[in-house]
Amino acid sequence: MDNSKELIARVLDDDDKGAIARLISIVERPASREREELELWLAAQAETGFVVGMTGAPGSGKSTLVDRLISQIRTSDERVAVLAVDPSSPFSGGAILGDRVRMQNHTQDAGVYIRSLATRGHLGGLTVAVPRIVRLLEALRFPWVVIETVGVGQVEIEITGEADATVVVINPGWGDSIQANKAGLMEIADIFVINKADRAGVRDTRRDLENMLELGAHDHRPPIVETVATGGDGVEALFEALVQLKVRLEESGELANRRATRRLAEFDRLVMSTLRSTVESLAERTNLRDRVREGSMTPVTAAAELIEMIKISSNEEEGGR
Ligand SMILES: Nc1nc2c(ncn2[C@@H]2O[C@H](COP(=O)(O)OP(=O)(O)O)[C@@H](O)[C@H]2O)c(=O)[nH]1
Ligand SMILES: [Mg+2]
Structure with missing residues (x-):
C-alpha cells in the first residue's frame, strides 16, 4: 500500500518518475482512502x-x-x-x-x-x-x-x-x-x-x-x-x-474563466455519472423497470417512487454521519 504523501515527496524531492506513475494510478482508480488524501493535497495546491x-x-x-x-x-x-x-x-x-x-x-x-x-x-x-x-x-x-x-x-x-x-x-x-x-x-x-x-x-x-x-x-x-x-x-x-x-x-482573465468552466464541467460529469449509476441500480433492485415494462405500474408513478427512494436514502446517509 502506497502512502500518497510519501509518493508526492518522492516526486518533489527526487524527481521519482515511478512515484508519478503510482500517483496517476491512484487518481485513475475508483475512490479510495489514498485518493481522498491525494484530493485534499491537490485542493491546497x-x-x-x-x-x-x-x-x-x-x-x-x-x-x-x-x-x-x-x-x-x-x-x-x-x-x-x-x-x-x-x-x-x-x-x-x-x-x-x-x-x-x-x-x-x-x-x-x-x-x-x-x-x-x-x-x-x-x-x-x-x-x-x-x-x-x-x-x-x-x-x-x-x-x-x-x-x-x-x-x-x-x-x-x-x-x-x-x-x-x-x-x-x-x-x-x-x-x-x-x-x-x-x-x-x-x-x-x-x-x-x-x-x-x-x-x-x-x-x-x-x-x-x-x-x-x-x-x-x-x-x-x-x-x-x-x-x-x-x-x-x-x-x-x-x-x-x-x-x-x-x-x-x-x-x-480568460485563463481563469476557462479553468472555472472546466471545473464546473468536471463537477457536473462526476455528479451525473454517480447519480445515473445510483438510479440504475435502484431501478434494477426494486423491479421498477420490470413493472413499467409489464404495464403493472405507470412510468409516472414508478419514477416518483424511485425519486422518493433516492431522497430517503440520501437523508439516511446524512443522518448516519
Ligand atoms: N516531411 C516531414 N515529415 C514529418 C514532419 N513531421 C513529422 N513527420 C513524419 O510524419 C510521420 C508521422 O509523425 P508523428 O509524429 O507520429 O505523427 P502523429 O500521428 O501526429 O503523432 C513520421 O514518419 C514523421 O517522421 C515534417 O515536418 N516533415
Ligand atoms: Mg502521435
Missing part, C-alpha cells in the same frame, strides 16, 4: 501550470512536434509532462508505441515525464480520468503539461477541452484545412500549426486557413505557425506563440 492540448489527424506530426517542443521548453529549464491520449481504439498499441519511440530522447531527463493513456475500450473512463491526471501533474510542479490526442473526432475535442489552450496541427495539401473546419477545430484552436512545411502547398494551405478564420467570430485571430518537426524549424516560433498566448490568457 495553486494552479500555476499551463496545459496545452495538441490535436490533429493521425500522422500529421504531433508526436514529432511534441518531442521538439519538449527540447525547446527544456532549454529554459522548465519541467514538462506529456499525456499521449488515444481514444480512438483499444488496439492502439501501435500508435502509442510509435509515440514512445518518437519521444524517447527524453527518457533520461528527470525534468520530463511522458505517459500514454489508451482507453482499453472504455471511452467514458478516459475522459473522466484526464482532468484529474492533468491537475495532478500540474500540482507535481510541471509548469507545462501537453496533452496529445490521436485523432480529430468529438472525443478528442472533449479531451482537448481539458487544456488551457489548443494547438491544431494540419499539413500542407488541398483540403486539410477544410477538414479541420468540418471537425469544428476552427472554433477551438488558439494556435494553428502547418507542420511538414517542407512539403509543397504551404502557401495555399495558409491562405485557405486565413480565409476560413476570417469568417469565424474570433476575438483574437489564432496565429498560424509553420513548422518542420523532423528538422526542428519553426518550433521556437511555436514556443514563443505559446508563451505569448499564456500571457494574454492570464492577463485578460
Whole structure:
C-alpha cells in the first residue's frame, strides 16, 4: 500500500518518475482512502501550470512536434509532462508505441515525464480520468503539461477541452484545412500549426486557413505557425506563440474563466455519472423497470417512487454521519 504523501515527496524531492506513475494510478482508480488524501493535497495546491492540448489527424506530426517542443521548453529549464491520449481504439498499441519511440530522447531527463493513456475500450473512463491526471501533474510542479490526442473526432475535442489552450496541427495539401473546419477545430484552436512545411502547398494551405478564420467570430485571430518537426524549424516560433498566448490568457482573465468552466464541467460529469449509476441500480433492485415494462405500474408513478427512494436514502446517509 502506497502512502500518497510519501509518493508526492518522492516526486518533489527526487524527481521519482515511478512515484508519478503510482500517483496517476491512484487518481485513475475508483475512490479510495489514498485518493481522498491525494484530493485534499491537490485542493491546497495553486494552479500555476499551463496545459496545452495538441490535436490533429493521425500522422500529421504531433508526436514529432511534441518531442521538439519538449527540447525547446527544456532549454529554459522548465519541467514538462506529456499525456499521449488515444481514444480512438483499444488496439492502439501501435500508435502509442510509435509515440514512445518518437519521444524517447527524453527518457533520461528527470525534468520530463511522458505517459500514454489508451482507453482499453472504455471511452467514458478516459475522459473522466484526464482532468484529474492533468491537475495532478500540474500540482507535481510541471509548469507545462501537453496533452496529445490521436485523432480529430468529438472525443478528442472533449479531451482537448481539458487544456488551457489548443494547438491544431494540419499539413500542407488541398483540403486539410477544410477538414479541420468540418471537425469544428476552427472554433477551438488558439494556435494553428502547418507542420511538414517542407512539403509543397504551404502557401495555399495558409491562405485557405486565413480565409476560413476570417469568417469565424474570433476575438483574437489564432496565429498560424509553420513548422518542420523532423528538422526542428519553426518550433521556437511555436514556443514563443505559446508563451505569448499564456500571457494574454492570464492577463485578460480568460485563463481563469476557462479553468472555472472546466471545473464546473468536471463537477457536473462526476455528479451525473454517480447519480445515473445510483438510479440504475435502484431501478434494477426494486423491479421498477420490470413493472413499467409489464404495464403493472405507470412510468409516472414508478419514477416518483424511485425519486422518493433516492431522497430517503440520501437523508439516511446524512443522518448516519
Ligand atoms: N516531411 C516531414 N515529415 C514529418 C514532419 N513531421 C513529422 N513527420 C513524419 O510524419 C510521420 C508521422 O509523425 P508523428 O509524429 O507520429 O505523427 P502523429 O500521428 O501526429 O503523432 C513520421 O514518419 C514523421 O517522421 C515534417 O515536418 N516533415
Ligand atoms: Mg502521435
